[in-house]
Amino acid sequence: MKKNIAIVMGGYSSESHISIKSGNVVYNHLNKNKYNAFRVLILKDKWVALNENDQEFAIDKNDFSFILNDKKITFDCVFNAIHGAPGENGQLIAYLKLINLKHTSAPFYQMALTFNKRDTLSAVKAYEIKTATSIYLNQGDEIHLDEIINKVGLPCFIKPNNAGSSYGISKAHKKEDILPAIKLAYKEDSEILIESFLNGTEVSVGVIQYQQETKVLPITEIVSENDFFDYEAKYEGKSQEITPARISKTQREKVEKVAKKVYQILGMSGFSRAEYIFVNDEPYFLEINTVPGLTEKSILPQQAQAAGISLEKLFENAIESALKNEY
Numbered sequence: 001m002k003k004n005i006a007i008v009m010g011g012y013s014s015e016s017h018i019s020i021k022s023g024n025v026v027y028n029h030l031n032k033n034k035y036n037a038f039r040v041l042i043l044k045d046k047w048v049a050l051n052e053n054d055q056e057f058a059i060d061k062n063d064f065s066f067i068l069n070d071k072k073i074t075f076d077c078v079f080n081a082i083h084g085a086p087g088e089n090g091q092l093i094a095y096l097k098l099i100n101l102k103h104t105s106a107p108f109y110q111m112a113l114t115f116n117k118r119d120t121l122s123a124v125k126a127y128e129i130k131t132a133t134s135i136y137l138n139q140g141d142e143i144h145l146d147e148i149i150n151k152v153g154l155p156c157f158i159k160p161n162n163a164g165s166s167y168g169i170s171k172a173h174k175k176e177d178i179l180p181a182i183k184l185a186y187k188e189d190s191e192i193l194i195e196s197f198l199n200g201t202e203v204s205v206g207v208i209q210y211q212q213e214t215k216v217l218p219i220t221e222i223v224s225e226n227d228f229f230d231y232e233a234k235y236e237g238k239s240q241e242i243t244p245a246r247i248s249k250t251q252r253e254k255v256e257k258v259a260k261k262v263y264q265i266l267g268m269s270g271f272s273r274a275e276y277i278f279v280n281d282e283p284y285f286l287e288i289n290t291v292p293g294l295t296e297k298s299i300l301p302q303q304a305q306a307a308g309i310s311l312e313k314l315f316e317n318a319i320e321s322a323l324k325n326e327y
Helices: 016-029 091-098 108-115 117-125 145-152 175-186 231-235 249-265 299-306 311-324
Strands: 003-010 035-043 046-050 056-058 066-068 071-073 077-080 134-138 156-160 170-172 191-196 202-210 213-216 220-224 239-242 273-279 282-289
Touching: 003 016, 003 311, 016 035, 016 311, 046 066, 056 066, 077 091, 077 311, 091 108, 108 117, 117 134, 117 191, 117 249, 117 282, 134 145, 145 156, 145 175, 145 191, 156 175, 170 175, 175 191, 202 249, 202 299, 202 311, 213 249, 220 299, 249 273, 249 282, 299 311
Parallel strands: 003 035, 003 077
Antiparallel strands: 035 046, 046 056, 066 071, 134 191, 156 170, 156 191, 202 213, 202 220, 202 273, 220 239, 273 282
16 A cells, blocks of 8 residues: 655745745655655644645644545555755654654754754764864854954854854954844854864765665765855855865765764754865865755655665655654
């Protein structure tokens, strides 16, 4: 019998429209002979399942079901394609745990932990993973510009602690840039992170559970036309994403080892994509995404293709792995 799969998309953050693109790609590539796939749009004002004609059917939040042609539809598994809240920060995953519904992401605590950049850095630093020097601020804290510069130097990055897709991130080149950058970051989150600039080759490393093993995908080199890998660079073609990355064998082996270790330290399962910068051949961890972009042009699907894994196989593996998980 075919399994009923809910592909959740949308969400409550600035990344909602990107998530919808990812969710539709998953829907289009799932094997319809094996799965009954339904797109489920989760927005602040509504949770609805969509049919092929985009007709909406309200989701019953008691058990995540809906009524179609007078028949109650329940799900065997949820494919999580929500970037940002509530799909990537643990909220939706905790709800699915409460109603005992399988999903393609890591457990809810791991999702919450990794969505918080500050807490993620604290966790990996305990295992001697190299990271940039950083300062944390909460909205309302006093701002001492000279202290910030003395610790992290210039240029530096100012970013929201809980946000994705480079929303609210700025690169401050001089002292006068810092306060406007902090103000911008606070528009996305009440907690911010200020990090030292690392000068080196940036790479993106996908690590996934594939056929019951932790697999590091071919590495992507990021070459941004802009000052850093910002929203334009990620989504509007202002960057080159070169897979496999033009790095040495030593660099590749080091970052593969670190990426796999980080995946395990953070208790990941399912998809992940983490960013690193090489400084003197040593990979420095920047951040990890647990619901990375899944469109045909997104980095993780590019990496899977380079590894000989089609989107159909990639998505099917995520569902089959989820169905076997006990959490």
